[in-house]
Amino acid sequence: MLTDLVSLAREAKSWPFEQARALLNHVLKKRLSDAERDAARLLIDAGKADEALATFEALNRPVLLETGYGPSGLPHMGTFGEVARTTMVRNAFRALTGDHWATRLVAFSDDMDGLRKVPEGVPNPEMLKEDLHLPLTKVRDPFGTHDSFGSHNNARLRAFLDSFGFDYEFMSSTETYRSGRFDATLLTLLERFDAIMAIMLPTLGEERRATYSPFLPISPVTGHVLQVPTLERNVAKGTIVFDDPAGGRTEVPVTGGHVKLQWKPDWAMRWTALDVDYEMSGKDLIESVRESGKICRALGGVPPEGFNYELFLDIEGKKISKSKGNGLTMEQWLRYGTPESLSWYMFQSPKSAKSLHFNVIPRAIDDYLSFIEQYRTQEPAKRIDNAVWSIHAGDPPEVASPVSFALLLNLVGVANASNKDQLWAYMAKYLPEATPANEPVLDQLMDRALNYYEDFVRPTKAYRAPTDVEAAALLDLAERLKALPADTTDGETIQNEVYAVGKAHAFEPLRAWFQALYEVLLGASQGPRFGSFAAIYGLPQTIELIEAGARGELAG
Secondary structure, three states: OOOOOHHHHHHOOOHHHHHHHHHHHHHHHHHOOHHHHHHHHHHHHOOOHHHHHHHOHHHHOOEEEEEEEOOOOOOOHHHHHHHHHHHHHHHHHHHHOOOOOOEEEEEEEOOOOEOOOOOOOOOOHHHHHHOOOOEOOOOOOOOOOOOOHHHHHHHHHHHHHHHOOOOOEEEEHHHHHHHOOOHHHHHHHHHOHHHHHHHHHHHOOHHHHHHOOOEEEEOOOOOOEOOOOOOEEEOOOOEEEEEEOOOEEEEEEOOOOOEEEOHHHHHHHHHHHHOOOEOOEEHHHHHHHHHHHHHHHHOOOOOOEOOEEOOOEOOOOOEOOOOOOOOOOHHHHHHHOOHHHHHHHHHOOOOOOOEOOHHHHHHHHHHHHHHHHHHHHOOHHHHOOOHHHHHOOOOOOOOOOOOOHHHHHHHHHHHOOOOHHHHHHHHHHHOOOOOOOOOHHHHHHHHHHHHHHHHHHHHHOOOOOOOHHHHHHHHHHHHHHHOOOOOOOOHHHHHHHHHHHHHHOOOOOOHHHHHHHHHHHHOOOOOOOHHHHHHHHOHHHHHHHHHHHHOOOOOO
């Protein structure tokens, strides 16, 4: 599905394609001379990326995209967002190059970092307290399921990413340091120690400058990750000397996992050693990206292409903080919304701050469903910029749900439904061929609607009595609907009668009539298309609801 799209991808306006084109420019500049780059560009733009790869050996290496994970905590919304967005860029790049150029997505876990504090909400906190400052892969697992806390959280990360079907390679900091893969770059850093210090020291406070070293040695005595000054360095031997609080003056090699790096030098070292081509990060890391880029160049590498996305805000417009717990967890979103709706939310305007709260979920679900519907009739140039193209790697489902989430929420409330069987009973007349098996998305949305209504809608319901003008209009609508066949399931036919009543009773503007319907009959200030709601709820039941509302009985 990602082949034969080069010309469309070259002109696409959505941000994943903008990033993919920037990534392509970056890789060509990084790997080829000016003349070679121009020749390769002509081939790729002509849809002949396979010829470009065959012509220029330097292009045969896969393009590497990286995301990072700190395994002192469990995977969270930010983890999902970073992997989802990077995957969107990866798929756009594949389309841009005719899917001829191999790509890799590495999910890198910084599991060699020392445990600095005991996380909240984990079992056996006293045990973790005893293991403070050990590398996360040496900290005992408080859950008792793995050989270390780091391994436990790494397993959770992989299960988390696998559950969403992400295509990625997992990489462990501990394993990579110990395997020797970073050794050459670590020795370069040792050699260029002064240049790295010249980059880092101006960014630090006076007290921190006095003790700072890019190297964090692992104590041979305690196994702790130590933040201590480097007293001596021996480039020929590949070692550093430091004062170990538990063992005195100590010399260790910088290779083989005997040290790890402070996080900015570590980030730069990974970019260099792994030859990372692309990595995005949050707006709060702009300065860190800049400093790590300088270090990467000092190590002889080329910093990756990438961009800084905005952070999410809570309902009050404040920055979301894991410690404050003022944001949404993955589990919470998936209790009320689908994974696709979350991907849709992540796609939208990544450089604009957005609220990440329960109240955004219903709209995200219905917007995703509407984009699926739009995709079916769009021309190719519009399709490739549709969010669902990026969400589904160019192969979105042909249909989504025949019923909106907003409508389901109102159906749950009016029908006083407590389980899906009750909702499917209402669907039987409106969609007689529909079943949970052939409408799986609708079936999933019913689960989410029941949960969302119970937790958020029911407590906020506020019915009101109609005004005299509204009551007369409601009774008129009831009479008009009685004139229709009782088994009417055509939402448009019912909607036409609703419009006619609003105009006949001179509501100005007309939306005031619909607002009255929602507030009097549904206990909310807005709602679904009323004709569709009535068609599913059933015409006789809708008439009873309207008459009860006209009498003011629902407000009691």
